[in-house]
Amino acid sequence: MPKIILQGGRLIDPETGLDEAGDLVIEDGRVLALATAAEGGAAEFLAEEDAEIVDVTGLLVTPGLIDMHAHLREPGDEEEETIWSGSRAAVAGGITTVAAFPNTEPAVDNEASAEFVVLQGRRAGYANIFPVGTVTLRREGEELSEMAGLTKAGAVAFSDADRCLRSAEMMRRGLLYAKMFDRPVVAFCEDSDLRCGGVMHYGKVALRHGLPGIPAVSESIIVARDIGIADITRGHLHIGQLSAAGSVALVRQGKESGVKVTAEVTPHHFTLTEECCEYFDPNYKVLPPLRSQADVDALLEGLRDGTIDVIVSAHAPHTAEEKAVEFVYAPFGVVGLETLFCASYTTLVGKHGFDVGEVLAKMTINPARLLGLADDRGGLSAGKIADVAVFDVETDRVIDPETFESKGRNTCFGGLTMRGNTVHTFVGGRQVVSEGRVLGARRESVAEY
Amino acid sequence: MKWDRKHLLGLEDLSREEIIELLDTAEGFREVSTRSVKKVPALRGRVVVNLFFEPSTRTRTSFELAGARLSADVLNFSGSSSSTSKGETLNDTALNIEAMGVDIVVVRHSCSGAAYQLSQVLECSVINAGDGAHEHPTQALLDIFTIRQRKPELEGLKVAIVGDVSHSRVARSNIWGLQKLGAEVYAVGPSTLVPNGLSRLGVKVSHNLDEVLEEIDVFNMLRIQKERQERGLFPTIREYAKLYGLNGERMKRVKEDALVLHPGPINRGVELTPEVADGSRSVILDQVSNGLAVRMAALYLVGACGPQGGQVEPQRAPGEES
Numbered sequence: 001m002p003k004i005i006l007q008g009g010r011l012i013d014p015e016t017g018l019d020e021a022g023d024l025v026i027e028d029g030r031v032l033a034l035a036t037a038a039e040g041g042a043a044e045f046l047a048e049e050d051a052e053i054v055d056v057t058g059l060l061v062t063p064g065l066i067d068m069h070a071h072l073r074e075p076g077d078e079e080e081e082t083i084w085s086g087s088r089a090a091v092a093g094g095i096t097t098v099a100a101f102p103n104t105e106p107a108v109d110n111e112a113s114a115e116f117v118v119l120q121g122r123r124a125g126y127a128n129i130f131p132v133g134t135v136t137l138r139r140e141g142e143e144l145s146e147m148a149g150l151t152k153a154g155a156v157a158f159s160d161a162d163r164c165l166r167s168a169e170m171m172r173r174g175l176l177y178a179k180m181f182d183r184p185v186v187a188f189c190e191d192s193d194l195r196c197g198g199v200m201h202y203g204k205v206a207l208r209h210g211l212p213g214i215p216a217v218s219e220s221i222i223v224a225r226d227i228g229i230a231d232i233t234r235g236h237l238h239i240g241q242l243s244a245a246g247s248v249a250l251v252r253q254g255k256e257s258g259v260k261v262t263a264e265v266t267p268h269h270f271t272l273t274e275e276c277c278e279y280f281d282p283n284y285k286v287l288p289p290l291r292s293q294a295d296v297d298a299l300l301e302g303l304r305d306g307t308i309d310v311i312v313s314a315h316a317p318h319t320a321e322e323k324a325v326e327f328v329y330a331p332f333g334v335v336g337l338e339t340l341f342c343a344s345y346t347t348l349v350g351k352h353g354f355d356v357g358e359v360l361a362k363m364t365i366n367p368a369r370l371l372g373l374a375d376d377r378g379g380l381s382a383g384k385i386a387d388v389a390v391f392d393v394e395t396d397r398v399i400d401p402e403t404f405e406s407k408g409r410n411t412c413f414g415g416l417t418m419r420g421n422t423v424h425t426f427v428g429g430r431q432v433v434s435e436g437r438v439l440g441a442r443r444e445s446v447a448e449y
Numbered sequence: 450m451k452w453d454r455k456h457l458l459g460l461e462d463l464s465r466e467e468i469i470e471l472l473d474t475a476e477g478f479r480e481v482s483t484r485s486v487k488k489v490p491a492l493r494g495r496v497v498v499n500l501f502f503e504p505s506t507r508t509r510t511s512f513e514l515a516g517a518r519l520s521a522d523v524l525n526f527s528g529s530s531s532s533t534s535k536g537e538t539l540n541d542t543a544l545n546i547e548a549m550g551v552d553i554v555v556v557r558h559s560c561s562g563a564a565y566q567l568s569q570v571l572e573c574s575v576i577n578a579g580d581g582a583h584e585h586p587t588q589a590l591l592d593i594f595t596i597r598q599r600k601p602e603l604e605g606l607k608v609a610i611v612g613d614v615s616h617s618r619v620a621r622s623n624i625w626g627l628q629k630l631g632a633e634v635y636a637v638g639p640s641t642l643v644p645n646g647l648s649r650l651g652v653k654v655s656h657n658l659d660e661v662l663e664e665i666d667v668f669n670m671l672r673i674q675k676e677r678q679e680r681g682l683f684p685t686i687r688e689y690a691k692l693y694g695l696n697g698e699r700m701k702r703v704k705e706d707a708l709v710l711h712p713g714p715i716n717r718g719v720e721l722t723p724e725v726a727d728g729s730r731s732v733i734l735d736q737v738s739n740g741l742a743v744r745m746a747a748l749y750l751v752g753a754c755g756p757q758g759g760q761v762e763p764q765r766a767p768g769e770e771s
Contacts (some may be wrong), residue, residue: 204646204649207644207646207647207649207650208461208621208650209561209562209581209583210561210581210582210583210584210616210617210618210621211561211562211581211582211583279562279565280561280562280565280566321538324538324540325538325539325540326539326558326560326562326563326566327560327561327562327566328560328561328562328581329560
């Protein structure tokens with residue numbers, strides 16, 4: 001097979017700490033060589049006649065992003081998203097691997113369902129789609145799912161998605177059982193009694209608007225509970241979508257005391273606050289809710305000191321008609337695949353001075369390790385599968401939902417100016433995005449409805 | 450002053466001057482009700498729709514009569530605001546009604562933000578007749594109007610809003626309106642219905658009515674919803690009445706010229722004992738008649754004086770004989 005050479009970029013590989021100018025050589029779907037400019041670049045390969053050379057001068061060349069929390073809606077809610085459209089959205093955002101959450105209809109709680117997700121991912125032929133299996137059957141919190149079968153079909157984690165396990169004992173069993181397969185349980189932490197029908201952060205905006213609030217403690221009380229359970233089971237607890245300062249402190253404390261707890265956050269939670277709900281716009285209605293500036297500051301600190309391991313999109317597409325209702329009635333969730341990198345880059349690197357490698361680690365090697373994919377993915381070392389993203393961080397872009405590949409237009413970043421456009425995306429050495437455009441499907445039988 | 454607002458969505462975003470303009474305009478309209486022919490042509494040829502997604506008799510009736518006295522054509526439309534009824538969306542319902550050639554939509558809805566939402570979707574003017582626990586501007590205006598009749602100087606006046614402030618749009622609108630006019634607002638009620646966080650809105654919070662009883666100039670007694678007790682927010686109606694009801698005993702201790710307001714309907718024996726509801730301090734029926742003048746003012750300013758007012762023939766001044 002002819003080689004593909006990404007020439008003249010800034011190579012960043014958080015796994016090895018690499019951040020240097022150079023060339024990346026891909027062959028047979030894997031990384032063949034990284035040649036830094038200091039060592040003279042990939043001159044020997046550039047000379048090869050059939051080598052395909054992609055000029056990436058001035059661009060960031062990074063491992064393809066791994067988004068370990070996205071809702072692709074298939075099966076069951078194909079009007080919101082399909083694995084095909086979600087896959088296109090992913091690669092448009094430089095994401096080459098997606099963990100698809102199981103709150104589908106029916107839920108991915110058995111081997112056949114998980115296999116369906118894997119197959120649909122392959123048929124779509126863009127990103128690597130890995131299923132997340134449920135912890136309990138039908139996400140009802142009553143009986144454990146067949147995790148062995150789910151694992152066999154490719155599940156990389158277990159989660160009841162947006163349903164918190166009400167029973168602490170079921171969480172204990174789930175963590176214990178998932179441990180046998182070396183898979184994390186992704187916990188959605190919310191005490192629904194304390195939430196009490198809340199629709200936004202319990203704070204000043206909710207108070208003024210007379211909207212029922214979701215107190216921060218409704219999250220952190222379950223974070224504390226689940227860390228306690230992770231401690232006694234020694235299972236791997238991964239806290240989904242941290243939003244509250246109190247939760248960050250608990251995770252930090254848990255890590256310090258040796259509990260196997262990891263955590264994730266979304267760009268909207270560390271970028272935006274409750275103030276966004278001022279005009280009752282359902283595009284800012286998310287669960288957990290956008291919280292106060294103090295919470296945002298705590299999330300940023302958690303990202304900085306390593307308490308928060310992963311940045312996820314929590315991509316949750318909804319149709320326009322679902323969101324065009326009263327704020328109170330609108331479903332929770334925003335899309336995020338196509339803004340995961342640019343929002344993270346703009347907020348963390350642009351605004352708060354994070355190192356770009358440090359930010360990228362939370363979307364590449366960290367999730368790869370958590371999901372057991374790090375042998376093959378999450379880095380640019382020679383021999384790894386050539387999942388590669390190329391970003392332009394020099395050009396401003398105004399986020400326009402109408403340009404999204406996702407079926408969902410419900411972004412909370414619409415109209416904002418950001419940096420971090422995807423220029424090229426390679427999945428397994430195959431180019432799926434070129435000059436910012438998603439290429440046509442390779443396979444003919446695309447499962448689009 | 451020149452009124453230039455297209456909508457009346459709440460008191461929080463109104464200036465002190467705009468609130469005074471509304472009250473003064475209402476003052477002008479109050480006289481109309483005393484005439485034998487209780488009608489002015491201010492909104493002749495205009496269409497007002499009461500779009501009520503929540504049951505309401507008094508507010509709707511008051512708007513209906515207010516519209517009629519301004520010579521507008523008034524239609525009533527009731528819908529269900531439940532999210533589960535798989536029917537038309539709020540936006541579609543409102544757009545369909547508007548397509549009949551409506552100038553002002555008066556909306557009542559159980560969701561905070563519904564009136565704002567319609568103001569973004571519709572071309573016509575929107576008056577908020579209560580959205581969730583957010584705002585109910587005309588109710589607060591009529592409360593303030595009634596207070597001002599008896600106590601023209603609002604600066605420094607101590608007004609207690611007693612009851613379920615947490616879930617009350619009447620309370621929120623009163624807080625904004627009264628504060629802008631210089632009054633000192635107290636929120637009094639059980640800690641489960643009057644959260645301490647209310648102090649962030651500049652309100653004095655008290656959970657003990659007896660403690661503040663003697664300093665208060667005006668008591669605005671909110672109606673307590675039985676549903677809150679059923680949902681476990683306070684133990685019993687009996688205990689609520691004991692702690693927060695105004696009765697003959699408490700009235701002996703209040704200031705001599707203290708006023709008692711209630712947005713209605715009263716739960717007699719709960720918020721107020723009959724002797725207080727019907728007593729000399731009670732201005733509850735004044736509130737109702739003032740409500741009419743306030744709603745005429747709201748319809749008139751929004752419909753005839755706002756940015757859309759100029760599109761039709763020049764208007765007569767309020768109260769001018771037709």
